[in-house]
Amino acid sequence: MRARDLLAAFPTITIDTPVSQAARLLAEQDLPGLIVIDEHGRPASILPGTQVLRLAVPGYCQDDPALARVIDEEHADHFLDALAGRTVREALPPRPRELPVTDPDATVLELAALMARTHSPLVAVMDEGRLLGAVTLQALLDRVTSL
Amino acid sequence: MRARDLLAAFPTITIDTPVSQAARLLAEQDLPGLIVIDEHGRPASILPGTQVLRLAVPGYCQDDPALARVIDEEHADHFLDALAGRTVREALPPRPRELPVTDPDATVLELAALMARTHSPLVAVMDEGRLLGAVTLQALLDRVTSL
Numbered sequence: 001m002r003a004r005d006l007l008a009a010f011p012t013i014t015i016d017t018p019v020s021q022a023a024r025l026l027a028e029q030d031l032p033g034l035i036v037i038d039e040h041g042r043p044a045s046i047l048p049g050t051q052v053l054r055l056a057v058p059g060y061c062q063d064d065p066a067l068a069r070v071i072d073e074e075h076a077d078h079f080l081d082a083l084a085g086r087t088v089r090e091a092l093p094p095r096p097r098e099l100p101v102t103d104p105d106a107t108v109l110e111l112a113a114l115m116a117r118t119h120s121p122l123v124a125v126m127d128e129g130r131l132l133g134a135v136t137l138q139a140l141l142d143r144v145t146s147l
Numbered sequence: 148m149r150a151r152d153l154l155a156a157f158p159t160i161t162i163d164t165p166v167s168q169a170a171r172l173l174a175e176q177d178l179p180g181l182i183v184i185d186e187h188g189r190p191a192s193i194l195p196g197t198q199v200l201r202l203a204v205p206g207y208c209q210d211d212p213a214l215a216r217v218i219d220e221e222h223a224d225h226f227l228d229a230l231a232g233r234t235v236r237e238a239l240p241p242r243p244r245e246l247p248v249t250d251p252d253a254t255v256l257e258l259a260a261l262m263a264r265t266h267s268p269l270v271a272v273m274d275e276g277r278l279l280g281a282v283t284l285q286a287l288l289d290r291v292t293s294l
Contacts, residue, residue, distance in 0.1 A: 144224065
């Protein structure tokens with residue numbers, strides 16, 4: 001079994017997508033994360049769901065989640081709205097991290113190692129510079145546990 | 148909206164659960180991660196799905212996922228079987244990390260900050276030393292994006 005047998009089409013966003021729209025896409029399509037593509041259609045970043053949240057949560061709250069409690073419930077409920085038109089570009093971490101990207105020949109062990117190493121529940125699959133889709137942790141586990 | 152409004156019962160494992168069984172639970176119930184409880188029923192560790200994989204992937208493959216390709220496809224497909232009876236206890240990282248645990252009064256902003264900070268798509272909710280359940284990233288996003 002290879003990446004090509006496990007991959008599925010996966011929605012992408014760009015660095016100009018508003019963070020609030022990215023969060024909605026994640027919620028509505030029940031995705032484990034998002035692939036951010038650059039102007040050439042290649043992955044610029046691959047964000048696990050928790051890192052999409054990171055784009056949306058004020059830094060001081062991440063440094064000390066207890067500080068988030070000083071924000072009253074009404075305002076906390078609408079923290080996504082506070083982002084207004086902020087885009088993924090403005091919220092991405094400055095230094096690029098190792099991207100979980102592989103080719104269609106990767107075995108399930110290679111996919112699992114990439115997910116474990118990069119803490120990413122999805123791996124993008126590229127062939128000759130083209131994004132074919134992604135393999136999710138769920139798809140991988142479904143297959144290896146049913147063999 | 149508080150953690151108590153978002154939490155749901157969540158299956159738990161113990162440090163004596165075999166890693167292969169943990170992987171099957173994750174796959175079968177489509178969970179974002181697992182809560183490992185100690186003998187007092189308190190969270191000893193909270194593992195995102197990618198970290199459950201980490202328990203199952205040989206260290207040299209995590210250091211360099213390309214090395215995983217030297218394992219042939221047939222053996223790679225069955226990497227979970229190679230674990231045989233290895234338990235979570237033997238595979239957990241030695242130093243405990245900050246656990247994403249909160250109380251029923253936590254606001255959605257606090258929950259989001261905890262998930263972002265600890266890279267965990269689930270937060271355990273405790274009340275007076277008792278585990279009530281967990282809030283998942285998906286449950287949180289579903290609610291905040293539909294407000």
